[in-house]
Amino acid sequence: MIGTVEKRVRIGTSGWSYPRGEGRWNGIFYPAKPKNELELYSQVFNAVEVNSTFYRLLDPQTARTWVMMTPKDFAFAIKLWQKFTHPGMFKKATGAEPEVTQADYDDFKRGINPIAEECKLACLLIQFSEWFACTPQHQGILSMLLRQFQDYPVAVELRHASWGEKASETKALLDSCGAGLAYIDMPELPGTIRQELEPQRLLYLRFHGRNREKWRTHEAAEERYDYLYSEEELKPFAEKVRGITAAGESKILIFFNNHVRGQAPANALMMARQIGLPPTATVRAEFVKAFPATKDAIKEIHIPEEKEAGQGVLFSA
Known part of the structure; x- marks a missing residue:
C-alpha cells in the first residue's frame, strides 16, 4: 500500500517563497536568511504549485534554473496567467486591456516548456474566481482554454456553485479535452461550489483553509488563508485518498494554500503521514x-550549530 501511495501521490504547497510580513516562512520553515528557498523546499516535498505564473509570464531561463536546482523526480504544477482567467484583475494590475491573442498563449507555453521538456510538469492549473458562473459565455472561455492547452495535463478550479449544479455539463466539457476538475476545500459560503471527492484520472486537491470570517472581508489578502487544519479535519481526506489509490490509477496532486506562517508545509506533512507516506523530511x-x-511526519529534526546560524542552513547533510 505504501508503494502504491508513493507512486501516485504528490504533496506540496502553493508557492514556496514567503519571506516577508506577518505570514513569512523565514525563521520558521526556512532559516531567517535562506540562500535558495526552492532548493531547500524541494528537499522536503516532491511537488510545488507555482503562483508567480498567475501574475506574470515565466521567463524560459528562470524555468530552466528551477529544473536544474530541483531533484529529478520533482514536479511543478503551473497556474495559468491571470490574463486568461481573470481579465479584470489583469487590467487593474497592469493598466492594459485584457484582450488575449495567440501570441499570449505562445509566450506562456514558451515559458513553461523547459519544465515540460524535462518531464517535470505535473499539470497546468486553470483557476477561476468564485464569481465565474456557469454561463454559455464562460463555458466558451473555458472550452477555448482547454483547446489551447490540450497538449498538457490540465486541472480546472471552478468555485461558483452553478458548475456543481450543472455537474454533467461540466464533466462533459472537461472530459472532452481530458482535463480534471480540481477539488477545493475552502469556507462554505453562499454561491460557492459543493463537491464530492471522487476518483478521476487527474485528481487535484487544493486546501485554501476555512477562515470564513476573513474570506471575503479582509485588509490584507493573506488574511483569508490564515488557517491551520487539525488532524481531525484532514483525516476524511486522507482516508479518501488512500481508498482512491488502492482502487484505481488516479494521479493525485495535493497542495496546501493556507500559507501564512508556514501552516501550509505543516499541513502538507501531516497529510502525507495520514495517507501513508513514510517520513523522509528533515x-x-x-x-x-x-x-x-x-513530529510524527518527519524523519529528523535539525538543530544547527551556532556557527551555522547565519549561513542559510535548513537541513543536515
Whole structure:
C-alpha cells in the first residue's frame, strides 16, 4: 500500500517563497536568511504549485534554473496567467486591456516548456474566481482554454456553485479535452461550489483553509488563508485518498494554500503521514516547535550549530 501511495501521490504547497510580513516562512520553515528557498523546499516535498505564473509570464531561463536546482523526480504544477482567467484583475494590475491573442498563449507555453521538456510538469492549473458562473459565455472561455492547452495535463478550479449544479455539463466539457476538475476545500459560503471527492484520472486537491470570517472581508489578502487544519479535519481526506489509490490509477496532486506562517508545509506533512507516506523530511527545530503535530511526519529534526546560524542552513547533510 505504501508503494502504491508513493507512486501516485504528490504533496506540496502553493508557492514556496514567503519571506516577508506577518505570514513569512523565514525563521520558521526556512532559516531567517535562506540562500535558495526552492532548493531547500524541494528537499522536503516532491511537488510545488507555482503562483508567480498567475501574475506574470515565466521567463524560459528562470524555468530552466528551477529544473536544474530541483531533484529529478520533482514536479511543478503551473497556474495559468491571470490574463486568461481573470481579465479584470489583469487590467487593474497592469493598466492594459485584457484582450488575449495567440501570441499570449505562445509566450506562456514558451515559458513553461523547459519544465515540460524535462518531464517535470505535473499539470497546468486553470483557476477561476468564485464569481465565474456557469454561463454559455464562460463555458466558451473555458472550452477555448482547454483547446489551447490540450497538449498538457490540465486541472480546472471552478468555485461558483452553478458548475456543481450543472455537474454533467461540466464533466462533459472537461472530459472532452481530458482535463480534471480540481477539488477545493475552502469556507462554505453562499454561491460557492459543493463537491464530492471522487476518483478521476487527474485528481487535484487544493486546501485554501476555512477562515470564513476573513474570506471575503479582509485588509490584507493573506488574511483569508490564515488557517491551520487539525488532524481531525484532514483525516476524511486522507482516508479518501488512500481508498482512491488502492482502487484505481488516479494521479493525485495535493497542495496546501493556507500559507501564512508556514501552516501550509505543516499541513502538507501531516497529510502525507495520514495517507501513508513514510517520513523522509528533515526540518528545523523551530518548525516542529511551531507545529508539534508534524513530529510524527518527519524523519529528523535539525538543530544547527551556532556557527551555522547565519549561513542559510535548513537541513543536515
